[in-house]
Amino acid sequence: MTGTYRAAAAALLIFGLAGGASAQDASRSFERLVTGNGWAMASYDRASHRIDTFLEHPYRFAGPRDAAPDLCFAADESRDLAFDTYFGARVGATGEWLSEVALDEAGYEVGTNIIRTSHHVGPGRSVRVTTYTFMPTEVDQPVLVMLARYENVSTASVEVTPHAVFNFRLGNAGGGREPSSDGEEASWDDGRATLYEYGPSQGTIAYTALSPVSRVSTTVGGGSAYERLKSGTDIDDARATTGPVNDMAPGFAAATATLAPGEDVWMASSVLWALDEDAGPDIDALRTWAAGRAPAALLAAEKSAWDAWHTTPPSGLSDAQRDLWLQSAAILRMGQVREAGPGFGQILASLPPGLGFVDAQWNISWVRDMAYAVAGLARSGHLAEARAAIEFQLKAPRGRHESEVGMPYRISITRYFGNGEEESDCNADGPNIEFDGFGLFLWSLGEYLRAGGDAAVVEEFWPVISGEIADVLVSLVDDSGVIAADSSIWEVHWNGRQRRFTYTSLAAVRGLCEVAEWADGRGDADAATRYRDTAEGIRRALIARHTDSRGALVQSAEDLIAGHHYVDAATVEAINWGIIDPRGRTARATLNSLIDNLTVTTGTGFMRNDDGGWYDSQEWVFVDFRLMPALGAAGFEERQGAIRGWVEGQALANDLMFSELHDAGTGAYAGSIPMVGFGAGAYIVALSGEGVAGPACGAYAEEPDAPPVVDGGAPDGSVGSDGGTSDDGGTTAPPSDDGGCSAAGSPAASMGLMAMVFAFFFVRRRLS
Structure with missing residues (x-):
C-alpha cells in the first residue's frame, strides 16, 4: 500500500474531492515531517533540509519531578x-x-x-x-x-x-x-x-x-x-x-x-x-x-x-482520500507509546515538535484525544493497538483527585505522564478536573467491541469498568439531573470556573448506554437498569435544561443562565452519539446555531465556541471532523462536502497531516501539528462510512413540539437566544445553498495577529 505521494497529484485533487470544494485555496503552511516508532520521535525541517529533532521519549513529560501537596506537579521535559x-x-x-x-x-x-x-x-x-x-x-x-x-x-x-x-x-x-x-x-x-x-x-x-x-x-x-x-x-x-x-x-x-x-x-x-x-x-x-x-x-x-x-481502506474512497486514510493510520501508530512499562499503549495528542513553540506541543496523553484515537484505530481495523490504549487506562493507577470526583476512580481527570500517572494540567486557575473522560473511555471501548475487538476485556476488567468508571458517572449526577460542574472538553480549569457542560453529560449518556449493554450481556440486570436509567435521566435533563429558546443545545447551564456566549460546537456529539434524532428539531436547531455563530471568516470551517478568546476563535479541525457526519445525517450534505473538501485539501497540501487549528482569517496551519486523536483518529471516524451512531440506549431523546422555556437548573433564568439568525430551530428543510455560512454574532480573530501570540494565549492546554 505504500507509495510516493506527489505534490502535482495533490494540486489536481484539492478541489476535486468527493462532496464539494472549498471557497478558499488550500496551500502549504507547515514545513515539518515527523517519524516515530513509539520509542522516540524525530522531525525533518523542510526549511533547513535537516533532521533537527530527536526526542529521547515520544512523550513530553516522563513523570512528576517532586511530590506536590496540591497535586500540581512540575516535570522535566523529555x-x-x-x-x-x-x-x-x-x-x-x-x-x-x-x-x-x-x-x-x-x-x-x-x-x-x-x-x-x-x-x-x-x-x-x-x-x-x-x-x-x-x-x-x-x-x-x-x-x-x-x-x-x-x-x-x-x-x-x-x-x-x-x-x-x-x-x-x-x-x-x-x-x-x-x-x-x-x-x-x-x-x-x-x-x-x-x-x-x-x-x-x-x-x-x-x-x-x-x-x-x-x-x-x-x-x-x-x-x-x-x-x-x-x-x-x-x-x-x-x-x-x-x-x-x-x-x-x-x-x-x-x-x-x-x-x-x-x-x-x-x-x-x-x-x-x-x-x-x-x-x-x-x-x-x-x-x-x-x-x-x-x-x-x-x-x-x-x-x-x-x-x-495496514488493513484495506473502505471502498469508494478517491485516491487522495485513500492516501489520507493510510497516512492517518500511520500517524495513529506513531502516536502510540511502545516503551515497555506502565506507559505502554498510551496515545499522544500530537506528534512533536509542531510549529516549534515548546508550550504548544501536545505530545501528552489526554484521555479525550486518546478516546478519538482508539475509535480511529478500531474503525481502521487496528484492534491490537486500540486494545493496548484501552488496557493502559484500565491498568493505570487510581486517580489522585478523589476529593473533587467524590469516590475512587480509574480514568485520569485530564491526562497522563509518560509513566502512566495521572496529571491534571494546573495553572493559576487550578487543575483541570474533567468528568467527560469517564464517558469517553466507555464510548471508545464500545467502538473497539463493535469493530470486532475481544469481548473478554469487559469480563477481565469488569470491576474497574463498573465500579471505578460507570459508577463514578452515576455518582456525579447533580440535583439538576446532569453531570456535575467540571472543566470539560475546552479545559476551563477549576476554582469557580467549572460549569455543567453539555458535552460532559453527552459523553456520560453515551458511555452509560454502552456499559448498560455489557451489563445485560453479563446477566447483571440490576447494573444494566442502573446505568440505563441514569443515562435516560441525564438525556431528559439536557433537553429540558440545556436548550435555548430555539431548542438548540448550549454549552452549559451556567452560560444559558447568563444569556450569551453559550454556543459550543461540542454539542454536535448529541447527534453523532445517537442521543438526539439527526432529523429532529433539537438537532437542526443546534446545527443552525453552530453554522450561524461559529463559522470562521474564511467561510467553511468552525471555531469551537463563541467565548471570544484567540484560541477559541480559530478554526478547529477536530470540530470540522465531528460536524461532518452530523451534517450529513441531518441533511446538510452541501455544507458537509464543503468542509470535507477544504480540510482534505489542506492536508493534501501539507504532507497528509491534519493540524489542530486553521488560522481563522487565512486558513494557515496553526496550533499543534499533526494531531493524532483530534486529527488522524477523528478523520478516520468521519470517513469510515458508518455515519452517526444508532439511538443511545435504544431510543432517541423525547423532544417537545416547541422549544421549552428553560432555566438551566436555576429559577428565573429564562433567556432569549444568541443562537443565531436561522429560522425557528430547524423545522424547515436544511439550507441548500451555502449551508448557512454567515458568521453572525461570531468573534473573528484579528488577521494581523502574529503566529507567536499562539504560545501565550491558551485556554484548553495550560501546561504545568
Missing part, C-alpha cells in the same frame, strides 16, 4: 538530543551538505513513517540524492535509520563520496528540553562499526554504520567533518576524542565510487539512544534487525512491514 543531522556528498572536488543545497521535494512514503527527500548535488547538479529517514517499527528501541541513494543523472561518469554528519547534544540539560553541547566525548567500536558519543547527560548516542565507511571524524572546529567536506577535502580519521570537547559533530565518509550514467551507490547509518551507558547490547539488537541487508533492502523491508500492518 530531552531533544539533536541539533541536526543530514547527508552530504563530494562529487569530483566539490563538497556539499544537503542542508545547503536546494530541496527538490520532500514527503512521506504514503502510509508509513518514512520521510523521503530529494536533492541534486555536484557540478551541473549531476547527482540526485534521495534520502529515506525513519524509526523502524520492528525495532523496540529509540533509533533513527538514515538511508541515502546517490544516483548519477548526468551523461558522463562521476566520482561520488557519500558523507553523513551527526550533531547531537549530550551536555547538561538542567531539567529542560535542550542539552548543551559542552563536555562531549566519543569513542569508536570497530567490532560494531559504531561511534559512541557521551557527555554530562545520562546516556549514550550511538552512530552505527549500516553500510561500509572508510573514514570517521570526531574533530571539532575548522578541521571538522562539516568544514572539510565544504572545502572538498577528505575528512580525517580521528575516531575518538582525547578528552571532553565542546560542540562536536562527528562525520562518516564512505569510499569514493565511480558511477557511470544511471548507476547509483547507497549509504546507510543509524542513530540510537541508550539510557544505559553501555549501548553495545542495543547495537547488537539493531544489527540483528538489519541482518546485513543492503540499504535498499532495509528500505524495502520497512515498506513491506507497513504494508503488512
